[in-house]
Structures are given as C-alpha cells and as structure tokens.
Amino acid sequence: MSILSIRNVSKQYHNHLAVDNVSFEMPRGSILGLLGPNGAGKTSLIRIITSITKADKGEILFDGEKLNLLHPERIGYLPEERGLYKKMKVGEQLIYLAQLKGMPKKQAKEEIEGWLEKFEMSSWWNKKVEELSKGMQQKVQFVSTIVHRPPLIILDEPFTGLDPLNSKLIKQEIMELNRQGTSIIFSTHRMEQVEEICEHIVLINKGQNILQGQVGQIKEMYKDHLFKITYQGSFHQNSSDPEVLEHVDNTLTIRLGELGEANQFIKSLMDRGMLIQRFEEVLPTLNDIFIKKVTEAA
Amino acid sequence: MSKLQLIIQREYLTRVKKKSFILTTLLAPVALALFMVIVGLIFSYQGDDAKNIMIVDQSNVLDGKMKDQRNFYFSFTEKKDIDEISRSNSDKDIDGILVVPPLLDLSSKKHTIFYYSDNQLDIEGSERLQSAVRDKIREYKIKALNLDAAQLENLNMQITLDPEPLTQTGTDDEKAQDNPSPYTSIIAAAIGGIMGFAMYMIVFINGVMVMRSVMEEKMNRVVEVMISSVRPFNLMMGKIIGVGAVGLTQIVIWLILLPLITIGANMLFGFDTQQTMLDASASEMINPEELEMMVTQIMVELKAVNWWLIVPCFIIFFFGGYIIYASLFAGVGSAIGDDLAESQALTLPLTIPVIIALYIMFAALRVPNSTLAVWSSIFPLFSPIVMPARLAFHPPAWQIVLSIAMLVLAAIFCVWISSRIYRTGILMYGKKGSFKEIWKWMISKD
Known part of the structure; x- marks a missing residue:
C-alpha cells in the first residue's frame, strides 16, 4: 500500500x-x-x-x-x-x-x-x-x-x-x-x-x-546496450565486429544489439588469441538520464 | 495545550524572560520620573548670576524703597550723573544702573526707564525689572491721584463659568453626576489625553513589535518549519496575542510601580505634596482656602467621572485597536523581504493613520463634539485613539455603540486580510512585496 x-x-x-x-x-x-x-x-x-x-x-x-x-x-x-x-x-x-x-x-x-x-x-x-x-x-x-x-x-x-x-x-x-x-x-x-x-x-x-x-x-529502460571489454593481446577490428565506440588502452566500448551478440563477439575475440580480463554492461548513471531527459524536454 | 496556546506561550515567555524586558519594564518608570525631574529643573532654572543694581530715581517715584528680588539686589543713589556713578564704581561691584526718569504726565500709560550696563539683561530679567517698577509706579500714581487702593483692588475679579444642564432628568444622584462643575472639562480633557496618548503608545509599540517578530521568523527561515506544523493563521494570531499579552503585562507592572515610585521618591527626597501645593498657591496668588476647595472639587469630579463606562470602553478599544494595527503590521512584516530598507515604504501607510489619529485626538480634546472628532472616533483606524479621549466628555451612546461595532468589524476584516497577505508573504523569500504584489496575495485563492 x-x-x-x-x-x-x-x-x-x-x-x-x-x-x-x-x-x-x-x-x-x-x-x-x-x-x-x-x-x-x-x-x-x-x-x-x-x-x-x-x-x-x-x-x-x-x-x-x-x-x-x-x-x-x-x-x-x-x-x-x-x-x-x-x-x-x-x-x-x-x-x-x-x-x-x-x-x-x-x-x-x-x-x-x-x-x-x-x-x-x-x-x-x-x-x-x-x-x-x-x-x-x-x-x-x-x-x-x-x-x-x-x-x-x-x-x-x-x-x-x-x-x-x-x-x-x-x-x-x-x-x-x-x-x-x-x-x-x-x-x-x-x-x-x-x-x-x-x-x-x-x-x-x-x-x-x-x-x-x-x-x-x-x-x-535507459540503457544504451553499451559494454566494456578489457583484454590482453592485440585487437584488430573485423568487418563482422559490432560498432566500437571507444578504444582506450586495452579497453573497448561497444554497442550490441542484444545480449546474445555478446557471446559471439567474446568467442570471436578469444579465437583471435586475445585474453578477456573483464566484460561488463555499461548502465547509464542517473546523472546521464537526468541530463538526457531534461535536455529532451527543453 | 493547543498549538495556538503553545505559540502564545512561547511568544510571551521568550519576551518576558528577556533581560532587556525586565530592565526596560523596571527602569522605564524610573527613567520617566528622572526625565520629568530633569525637565522640571531645567524649566525652573532661573539663572544664577546675582546683579547689583544702582537705582537713580530722578523724581523719587520709588520712594527710596525697592524690594530685593531673586538675583536682583537694589541700592539707591543721590547722584544724578551716569558717568560719575560709573567712574566711582571702579571696583565693579555694581552691574547696572537703572534710571527712572520723572513722571511728567500722570495720565500717560507709557513710561520708559533706562538700564545702563555693559552686560545686557536677559529677557526674563528685563521683564521682572519692568514689572517691579510698574508696580511701584502704580502705587505712586494711586497716591498722587488720591485714589482708594482697597476699592481699586475690588476691581480685580475672577470669573468662573459654571456649566449647568438645561434639562434635568433621572434620579438625584444622576443629577448630581450630570451637573458639571468648572473643572469637568479640564478633568475630562486630562483623562482623555492620558488615555488617548497611552493608547497611541501601546498600539504603536506593540504593533511594531509584532512586525519585527514576523520579519525575524521570515528571515530566519524558521517560518517554513513552523507552518509545516501549524496553520499560518494560528502562527500569526499566536504572535499577535502573545505580544499583546507582553504589552498588557508591562502596563500592569507600570500601574503598580508608578504609585510606589512616587511614594518612594516623596519619602526619599522629602517632597511634601501639600507643601508643594501651598507653594504653588503662594506663587499663583490663590489663597489656601480657595485651593482646598479646588482640590475637593477635583476629587468630587474624579469620583463623578463615569469610570464604569470609561474603563471597559478603554479596554475594548485597546483590544480592538491593537488587533487592527498588530494584524496589519503582521501582514506588512510578512511582505518585507530580506531588505530592511524597503520596510520603510511599506510601513508608512500604517504609521500615517496612527499619527493622524494622534493629532485628531489632541483636537478632539479641545472640541470633543466637533464633526471631525465625532466621525474620527467612529472610523476604526482612528477610533482606538480618538474615542478614549472623548469618553470622559460623555459622548452620546449611539456614537460609542456605532464606534465599537465598526471597531469589531474592522478588527475581523483586518485579521482576515492580513492573514491572506501573511500566508503568502512569509514564503516569498527575496521577493519584494510591492503594493501590487500584496494586492495579488490578498485576492489569490488558497
């Protein structure tokens, strides 16, 4: 109640x-x-x-x-x-x-x-x-x-x-x-x-x-389907890879259409001999959502 | 205890417990007494420089006699030449030379005497010299014209106007009460003046106190916490009633203290009221019997004053006037932002009627039944100050009733309108409460 x-x-x-x-x-x-x-x-x-x-x-x-x-x-x-x-x-x-x-x-x-x-x-x-x-x-x-x-x-x-x-x-x-x-x-x-x-x-x-x-x-609701991957080794982008938004040091920020694509992409990276240290979904902060909603409204 | 009671209690106790309240309450009568003593001393100060005056009486009008007066010591000389007297006065023990020339025409009403000195006489001194010489010349003329001094004395008369009512109704007692004596209007004016002025002070001082308290709460921002617990109306009324109770407490303490202080001062300084009166009678040339009769008459008059009407009416007008002005001051206080300077402009519309009422009150004391006095004592913004001043002059009952009815209506209206301003104003931080803005607050819905 x-x-x-x-x-x-x-x-x-x-x-x-x-x-x-x-x-x-x-x-x-x-x-x-x-x-x-x-x-x-x-x-x-x-x-x-x-x-x-x-x-x-x-x-x-x-x-x-x-x-x-x-x-x-x-x-x-x-x-x-x-x-x-x-x-x-x-x-x-x-x-x-x-x-x-x-x-x-x-x-x-x-x-x-x-x-x-x-x-x-x-x-x-x-x-x-x-x-x-x-x-x-x-x-x-x-x-x-x-x-x-x-x-x-x-x-x-x-x-x-x-x-x-x-x-x-x-x-x-x-x-x-x-x-x-x-x-x-x-x-x-x-x-x-x-x-x-x-x-x-x-x-x-x-x-x-x-x-x-x-x-x-x-x-x-407001997540952008963004993921961060930290790896060891070297990364060369293939045409079948998802969109890479950011590549800083050994961390990639990518956007995936759905969670199932993640497995495929990780498998493909591992096939290339890369070692995956960390994989996480990037959720928006309330701050991001706040700014987005307020600017939208304006 | 209800919330309103809690607020009244806090408003009252925080003020009454303050050291400044206790000090001002106790010291104000002492300060007032001291002030009056000092003013009295200043007014009775006569100068302290004694003057030795040599009189040259050219035709012996003064008969070689002139009583010494306070600060004036007279001596006569046979010499006629000013220069000669002046020269012989080498050690400067003579301050001035008064020359009374011969009276050439006894029927003349104008005579000139001369005063030779390097130091001018002050106004009061020259008036006293003139009047002393005039009295002597008068005596001289009475003698020279062979008049009877006693008969002349009988021409000095005192006329007393004794007002009597035209139509006598009611019991003998009432008749006695209705029968005004020569002192009736003086006593009525004194009572009215005191009450009107006291009302002005009380209403004004306490009204401003309410305003300051409202402003303080608003500036402290404590008001938002308060009105999340109590209705703004209760907060405002609690303040008005609490501060009013403080004012009432002060009046009661003063009413008790003033007689005590008067008695104490009399014992301490040995003033004897009767002696003072006798002194006064001596100086005013009233004989003691007349004085005694006057005092008795005044006491009778005071007893005959309709206290059973005046006191309750005073209390009603006190509450009505206080509520009208305190609530308006509360409303204004709530509209004042953080800028104290703007409070001047907003309080002006309230101070002006109070001051106008005070002046009308003084006018009403002189002519209590003038159109101005009558209608001002009915108009609620003036009536709390003007009507108490008229009460001792027996205004017709319909005027008192109409005035009180208007007062009550106005008090309700002022509380209502002020509470509307107040509930919006207290939450308007940093916003200037212009008259236009206040008008909007008045007419806005909840």
Whole structure:
C-alpha cells in the first residue's frame, strides 16, 4: 500500500504553473528521490504534501486518507531553507517544535535527550542556537524533523552544509529510520546521493513528472546496450565486429544489439588469441538520464 | 495545550524572560520620573548670576524703597550723573544702573526707564525689572491721584463659568453626576489625553513589535518549519496575542510601580505634596482656602467621572485597536523581504493613520463634539485613539455603540486580510512585496 498517492496534482502561481498534473505513488517504507533541476517545482510539490499550500487541482492521499489537517503531525519536514529560532536554547526549541507536532512535553523531552545523546550533542541543551556552527544547527534541525517519529519524512537537500563525517552520520540515521519502516522523500539534484540512497525516483521538470519508477528499472529502460571489454593481446577490428565506440588502452566500448551478440563477439575475440580480463554492461548513471531527459524536454 | 496556546506561550515567555524586558519594564518608570525631574529643573532654572543694581530715581517715584528680588539686589543713589556713578564704581561691584526718569504726565500709560550696563539683561530679567517698577509706579500714581487702593483692588475679579444642564432628568444622584462643575472639562480633557496618548503608545509599540517578530521568523527561515506544523493563521494570531499579552503585562507592572515610585521618591527626597501645593498657591496668588476647595472639587469630579463606562470602553478599544494595527503590521512584516530598507515604504501607510489619529485626538480634546472628532472616533483606524479621549466628555451612546461595532468589524476584516497577505508573504523569500504584489496575495485563492 502506498504511504502517499499523488493524483493529477496542479498548482498555479499567477502566471506560472508550478506543478502541472503530477501523479505518482510512493510505496510505504520506501525511499523516494524527488529529482529535478532548480525551479522545477519540487519545493512547490513538497509544500502541497506538507499542507503548507493547497493544490488547485488533483488529490493527495496520505496513508489511504485524503490529506487533512491532522496529517502534518505525521510528516517530518526538513526544508531546504533551514531555520531555527536563533535566540532560543537547543533543548527548549526542540521541545517546542515537537509539541507543535503533537507530542506531549514529557515524552518529547525524553526522546530529544536520547537523540542528542546519540549525536553526541547532550552538552548543547542549554546553548542558544546562534552559538552553534552551521553544521551543528543542521544536526539540531535534523533532530527536530524526526523526533516525533513520523511515518513520512521529507528531506530537502539534507546534506548541504554538512562535512563528510556528519553527512555519513545523517545518512546512517536516514537508512536506519528506513529500516524501521519510515518512508522517506529525498529531494535533491545531487545524483550520486540518489543512486546511493533511493529505490524509487520521480523526476520533475517544468512542473511535470517526466520520469518515475524504480532506479534499477529506469536504468534498464535507459540503457544504451553499451559494454566494456578489457583484454590482453592485440585487437584488430573485423568487418563482422559490432560498432566500437571507444578504444582506450586495452579497453573497448561497444554497442550490441542484444545480449546474445555478446557471446559471439567474446568467442570471436578469444579465437583471435586475445585474453578477456573483464566484460561488463555499461548502465547509464542517473546523472546521464537526468541530463538526457531534461535536455529532451527543453 | 493547543498549538495556538503553545505559540502564545512561547511568544510571551521568550519576551518576558528577556533581560532587556525586565530592565526596560523596571527602569522605564524610573527613567520617566528622572526625565520629568530633569525637565522640571531645567524649566525652573532661573539663572544664577546675582546683579547689583544702582537705582537713580530722578523724581523719587520709588520712594527710596525697592524690594530685593531673586538675583536682583537694589541700592539707591543721590547722584544724578551716569558717568560719575560709573567712574566711582571702579571696583565693579555694581552691574547696572537703572534710571527712572520723572513722571511728567500722570495720565500717560507709557513710561520708559533706562538700564545702563555693559552686560545686557536677559529677557526674563528685563521683564521682572519692568514689572517691579510698574508696580511701584502704580502705587505712586494711586497716591498722587488720591485714589482708594482697597476699592481699586475690588476691581480685580475672577470669573468662573459654571456649566449647568438645561434639562434635568433621572434620579438625584444622576443629577448630581450630570451637573458639571468648572473643572469637568479640564478633568475630562486630562483623562482623555492620558488615555488617548497611552493608547497611541501601546498600539504603536506593540504593533511594531509584532512586525519585527514576523520579519525575524521570515528571515530566519524558521517560518517554513513552523507552518509545516501549524496553520499560518494560528502562527500569526499566536504572535499577535502573545505580544499583546507582553504589552498588557508591562502596563500592569507600570500601574503598580508608578504609585510606589512616587511614594518612594516623596519619602526619599522629602517632597511634601501639600507643601508643594501651598507653594504653588503662594506663587499663583490663590489663597489656601480657595485651593482646598479646588482640590475637593477635583476629587468630587474624579469620583463623578463615569469610570464604569470609561474603563471597559478603554479596554475594548485597546483590544480592538491593537488587533487592527498588530494584524496589519503582521501582514506588512510578512511582505518585507530580506531588505530592511524597503520596510520603510511599506510601513508608512500604517504609521500615517496612527499619527493622524494622534493629532485628531489632541483636537478632539479641545472640541470633543466637533464633526471631525465625532466621525474620527467612529472610523476604526482612528477610533482606538480618538474615542478614549472623548469618553470622559460623555459622548452620546449611539456614537460609542456605532464606534465599537465598526471597531469589531474592522478588527475581523483586518485579521482576515492580513492573514491572506501573511500566508503568502512569509514564503516569498527575496521577493519584494510591492503594493501590487500584496494586492495579488490578498485576492489569490488558497
């Protein structure tokens, strides 16, 4: 069952159609990459899901129910534009934000203490937010996003501004939450992170959903039937060989019509006395697919 | 606790717990008292350079007598020649020579006296000299014209206008209340002025505080997290109510502190209110009995003031006015981008009515039933400041009712319109909120 169903959602701002008839399903417990170039409409869509704004058209189901006023409490949202009350103390602020998400004060305090301990931030409890570094503030904000244990977390560029160590820490936590069953929407335009983390993606461009599905399936769909062969010996191209796209040192990049041709070609190479060290299919990166789809659309 | 309550609580506590709040709340009355003492001292400063003045009374008009006054010490000389006196004054113990020429015509109303000195007299000093000599010449003329001084004194009269109602209705008690005394309008003006001005300060200061708070949340970007948890309307109202409660707390503390400080200051510096009044009566030439009667009359008047109408109305107008302006300021605050400079242009349409209302209030104190005063006290952008100033002048009931009805409607309307601006404005980062843009936000759908 889907934790989130977006059905034909549109949102218009004056003369600008920010979200244009977008539909997708997000399976419960999955990590969904919401991708798109700057200004594609990702944030507009997220704001609709978090009930910050309303859609002009379409329907959104959260956990099978039509989105209502109680749902924001069950969503954790880390906006791209980060912000906390600078003059407020860390502990006080986290309790306040958790209470606004419907958590009782006592329970909020216990949970927050646990999280701060986990992130080795217990000593920050009485520090004002303005006394913390940017990275530290990010961690506090991350805690505020997840402390009420929402079934759906929306993270908009969660790693910007974090050093590699803290990035790793946050990534581990995201994976851990996911293992515990939390569904996560991960919005970014950094493709290497998406490949690493996401199972599903939705690619939005100019407000429209131009690509969606499981990462593996999408790569399969967009593959160019390219293969790389690394060999020992010498290679002279025969007329019956498939098209060689690149030949660098002892590595060939070729395009094959179907997988069966591969066996024939390898056999022919071996017949020529060449030693095959490596043979692999080259799948497109999400980055390649992203650029291809976005340029196509333009 | 509901989310609105949580927001109100945070807005209230973060402000009230601040050191700056505690300091300003405690020190403001002290600073105000200090300020008033200093202003009083400056105004009562009379100069401190004593002057020895030699009088040349050419025809003995002054009769060789002239009472020394503060900073003026007089002596008479028989010599008539200025140069001679000046020469003999080698050690400079005389600062000036006052020459009173002979009075040639007793019926003349203009006389000129001369003051010789290298140092000019200040304005106040010359006025005092003139009036001292005038009094003496008057005495001289009374004697010379053989007039009766006591009879003349009777010509100095004081006229009091005692207003009486034309139609008397109601019980005797009400009649007593309705019967205005000479002090009624003065007291009403004082009460009205204080209330109108207090309203202006409260509405303005707290309204601006709400605006700053909205701007801070927007610039910190914390607002996006907030409105993913609460409705923008609740966030705005929580802020307005929380900040309003801070203002109310401050007023209550001041109301308690001010009398305490006054009593404390009296004990510390030994000011005696009655003594001060007696001093005042001495200088104003009012006899103590008259003064006592005046004080009693004022106390009676103060008791007769319709506090049961004025106080609740003041509170209603406080809430109404505060909500109208605070919500509009919140709306404007949400429209201001990261550039503080543009806030000037956007707040101007709000500050202008407040300031106009203040001036109308002053005008209404003088003529409380003028057309301007009446309609301004009904127009909701002015009424929170103008109507409290008129309340002590017994405005007709229909005006109060109409004014409150308009106030309530306007408050609802302003909250509604501001919340529409607010919910769009707070998410418009880096975008300039022009008036055209704000208009679009107002009319846009959700």
